[in-house]
Amino acid sequence: MSHLLDIRDLEVNFALRTGNITAIDGVSFSLDRGERLGLVGESGAGKSVTGFSIINLISKPGYISKGNIRFEGKEISSYSDEQMRKIRGNRISMIFQDPMMTLNPVFTIGFQMIETLQAHRKISKADAQDIALEKLKKVHIPSPEQRLSQYPHELSGGMRQRIIIAISLLTDPAIIIADEPTTALDVTIQAEIMDLLQELCESDNMALILITHDLGVVSQVTEKIAVMYAGKIIEYGSTDQVVKYPVHPYTEGLIKSIPGTVIKPGCDLVQIPGMMPTLTNIPPGCAFNPRCYLKEAMCTIKTPELKDVGNGVLAACHMK
């Protein structure tokens, strides 16, 4: 059976005055119905650009320069804006870190929900309102009827993020792409939102791409994980396997540098020396080589490909 979403060899460039930079360099992965994938990596690794490019939300000077994106069997990477609007916010919804990127402060929640539905479907206002209510209940919003007539600023941050999730559910999407959906929220509220996302995926067989730098959150919510570094996926596999037995030296360092994973309180944390290169000076060979403890001559010459390293895990490392 074919995948719900299949991305092959995706490349995204930014045409800057100083020259072309490649932000996403040959990314491939697939997603099945109901599958939850975590996209992790440090700031600037290319997580958001990957997520945005799926629904062609990359704005100039960025553009998809190569690769294929197949969704429900159709090639969508070359879709016009017109065609893409039928998918974006409809079959594939997006949740951003800042709820105010989605919510308009001058309209009520009800108005915005009804409008979203009517943009994608021929539906009466009354029917749209019924669906809006149903979705608000689904995200466990207390007194949903009242919320319809409230404005975004009257709600707390956690409540707003729930509303956003309710809006993203309106059209019964096949995929939700959530970009750092809880980074701005407190841990107790983050935990509730994550439980909610997981519950919704399970009940509606919805797929989730969860973009985050928090490996704890990823462990809890996702089944698959893709670790990105400098525009590439460097490790991919089941979340349990990768988090417990990381193969790529970067993934290993990333996990060990988190307090509480392997190091006792008060002892020195494992640290990865140096930092991720900027896109304009990615070293030749493996982009991670200047920080890597396993590096050999080969690593500075040839770029490692993602390859099967057993247990269903793919890793891009010459030494594995």
Add this chain to the structure above:
Amino acid sequence: MNEDNTILSIKNVVKHFDISGGFLDQVRFKNGRFGLEKITVKAVNDVSLFIKKGETLSVVGESGCGKSTLARVVLGLYPPNSGEVYYGGQRIDNLSHQQMLPFRKKMQMIFQDPYASLNPRKTVQQTLEEPLRFHHPEMSNNEINDKIDQVMGQVGVDQAWIKRYPHEFSGGQRQRISIARGLILDPEFIVADEPVSALDVSIQAQILNLMMKAGRERDLTYLFITHDLSVVRHISTRVAVMYLGTLCELAKSEDLFAFPRHPYTKALLSAIPVVGEKRAKQIKLKGEVPTPVKLPTGCVFHARCVYADERCVNEIPALLTQDNGTCVACHAVEENRVIS
């Protein structure tokens, strides 16, 4: 609760902010007449604690609970509305600017945002030199340069960076520079407000290691503010948990993580996502965090607490010391009603 080696202590500190604005903003029409209404944010309410020499005391709690405000009161950046702050036994919250100077040298602050806390128009050299010239006018240029070299070496700041400006550095590099600035006057006591929250984990580990190393080598005392509980567990000697401007629990770090006592601490700890673990059952809280403008009566946590009863609604719980030394402010804990 004072002890001999106490370096800093605060007693019954209250800090409120008046946010009612100008005269016209305060005018309200109520019960058929006009009146003036003040709106105050009750950021810190009756907090007492002490910090012992050489320890790392962390303050945790959710956004807006008053952590940064408390840190600023401790450093004398905000005068408390009431209560006292003592440093090395001497009261410092009522000192003049001039009288405060020797304490400013001993107490330093490291901020969350290394972008905002460094002056963009100053080179690394100028940033590090300035506090030395101010507090040590007797130092020669050579002595100053030696001192800068020494501290830069300690925090892993490359000598070649000295002539560069903050925008030329990454977040992690900038945080090293702020730490160097924090250490340059050889302080005894450092208040670090979310010093690693803006950094990626791989860089966060570098900075935490650096701060722990500086702490050991210089026998520093830290007041560490953060909302990241895995960081807290890693670096703290003791932990203070705050909720809505109030201390709800104060305990040795290992005790707090092994046996949280206060219902809020229990809920908070159960919500931490742990790497490599599926979600354990989280203790759900009812309702939402109330605003610090209109504090709840009794225990500030009562509206969200599953153990709350009449007494909790009416009476503010005192911070009581338990058998193992943990301090908890909760009626239910006192009455042995909390299931562990």
